[in-house]
Amino acid sequence: MTVETADSRDPGAHPGEIAGKSGTTFYWPMLLLPKPKRNAMFAIYAFCRQVDDIVDEPGSIDEKRAALAAWREQIRSLYLGGAPTGPVAVALADAIARYHLPRGELEAVIDGMAMDLGTPLRAPSLDTFKVYCRRVAGAVGLLVIRVFDRAEPDTEAFALAVGDALQMTNILRDLEEDARIGRLYLPRELLIRAGITATDPAEVLRHPGLAKVCDTLADMAEARFAEADRLLADWPRRRLWAARAMMMLYRRTLTRLRARGWRDIGQRPRLTKSEKAWITFRCLLGQPPAR
Incomplete structure (x- = not known):
């Protein structure tokens, strides 16, 4: 991770x-x-x-x-x-x-990290990819939701949706950095659909079909952001304001990744400190900015 x-x-x-x-x-x-x-x-x-x-x-x-x-x-x-x-x-x-x-969620984080021990993850199956995201991101979401608010079916579903979206965004942002240490988190099924049979990270990142894979994963991340939005819609705007701010910050990163495209993946989009602070304050006040 x-x-x-x-x-x-x-x-x-x-x-x-x-x-x-x-x-x-x-x-x-x-x-x-x-x-x-x-x-x-x-x-x-x-x-x-x-x-x-x-x-x-x-x-x-x-x-x-x-x-x-x-x-x-x-x-x-x-x-x-x-x-x-x-x-x-x-x-x-x-x-x-x-x-x-919950102890099980702290242990799940360790389990997720352990998946990168030994042979690095390279083009995992979609099922393995989902397990990985659930452990390294979903588990964190289920921990922090208890700090932000309380654990109930809707808040836990929100935490899992945001966790997936953030982790997928991380993966898209860090493609080159991960490849340097032999890792490739892009799911195998998405690679095959784009005509990519290789699993070597450097070879995959050079393949002309990479953009199709990244667009598909970005769509998956956006769908999870949309699910989180749906769950937030019925709650007061100041409820879960910190989680809302975190989600908005990462959603902007995803938007900028898509605008940059998938050729020069070494150029990571960055949010300025003032932008992070502004979005956070707006969410704290119950006035989240438009995406």
Whole structure:
């Protein structure tokens, strides 16, 4: 899983510091939350960063498996009343207690990261792709919805829809970066429909059929954004304002990816700090801007 760059490997780093230095699109929506919610969101974000870095950074497979296993044990211990180790685990323990975060979703995030261990994911089947998105993004959505609001069928469906849309946008944004480390998350069925039988990332990115694949995946992401919109329609505009801001920021990224096209994929569209802040404040006030 590719996420925005941050050095979260320092075991003494605090969650707020990790989020602040990351350049994450989500920083402003997290920052403007009330302090308990802000701290919980920083904890969840820092946990995801740390387990992601375990897989992405240099090291042997055995070392990485051991590090993920250590996080599994830390999660298990937190739910049994054990003492947390390090600032991220301390903050996560507080978030678990305060917002009743489900253990299974934290473990699902680790399971998703583990899918990139050993042989990198390359043109996974659509079923495997959906499992991956559910673990690395849907699980996060089901955690943060408890911080933002509460867990009920509609809010959980919203969280899963947004998670899918954000992860698909990430994949489209990071095609070249992922290819450099041997990964290709584009589903095999979409490649075959576009006449691409290769699974080597560099070869796929050079193929003239790439644009068709990316357009199809962008359509899938947009459909999940539309589903999230449908669920939001009946709620007050300030309800889930932070999630709404996160969704709007990523939807703009998807729009700009499509406008840029799929030839010069090394040019990643970026939102300015002022744009991120403006969208976030508008959502906080219950006046979200037009897409």
